[in-house]
Amino acid sequence: MALLIAASLVLLSFNPVQRNEYLASIYPEAKIKKSAYDESLNSNDCFVGYVYEVRNGSSLLECYFIKSMGYKDFVHYMVEIDCGSERIKKVRLIEEHETDDYGGYIREGWFLERFENLSLNHPTEIVKMHKENDYDIVAITGATITSLSAVKAVNLAMENYKN
Numbered sequence: 001m002a003l004l005i006a007a008s009l010v011l012l013s014f015n016p017v018q019r020n021e022y023l024a025s026i027y028p029e030a031k032i033k034k035s036a037y038d039e040s041l042n043s044n045d046c047f048v049g050y051v052y053e054v055r056n057g058s059s060l061l062e063c064y065f066i067k068s069m070g071y072k073d074f075v076h077y078m079v080e081i082d083c084g085s086e087r088i089k090k091v092r093l094i095e096e097h098e099t100d101d102y103g104g105y106i107r108e109g110w111f112l113e114r115f116e117n118l119s120l121n122h123p124t125e126i127v128k129m130h131k132e133n134d135y136d137i138v139a140i141t142g143a144t145i146t147s148l149s150a151v152k153a154v155n156l157a158m159e160n161y162k163n
Contacts, residue, residue: 046068
């Protein structure tokens with residue numbers, strides 16, 4: 001946990017060496033290189049900071065460091081896309097300052113796990129109660145804005161991957 005917190009604080013400075021070290025701590029055997037992204041897809045409330053290609057054995061990932069506006073402030077994510085399956089591999093929370101009572105649930109992992117293995121064929125959509133489609137993400141009750149920040153981050157990573 002301390003390593004994750006330290007890595008999270010380090011990533012805010014966007015120091016390339018520290019980002020590489022963070023990725024290497026997750027994928028120790030991987031070859032990591034910085035990649036390009038489409039800045040025109042960024043908006044004022046959601047934007048890509050950096051993209052890295054991570055080759056881990058025979059698999060290739062693109063890892064997007066994204067800031068997306070939450071309820072109180074920007075929420076920082078790393079969205080991992082598996083290039084072979086063209087699916088979301090994982091969404092990692094890097095840093096957030098959301099309210100503890102509702103938005104803080106984003107820290108618990110179960111919400112971000114909802115994005116795992118989603119196809120890149122359709123953007124994710126936030127729903128309030130019941131998931132009807134594979135790409136629907138049920139919002140955290142009482143924390144719709146925080147939930148929407150994650151949906152925007154994942155969709156921005158998807159758009160950049162496709163371009």
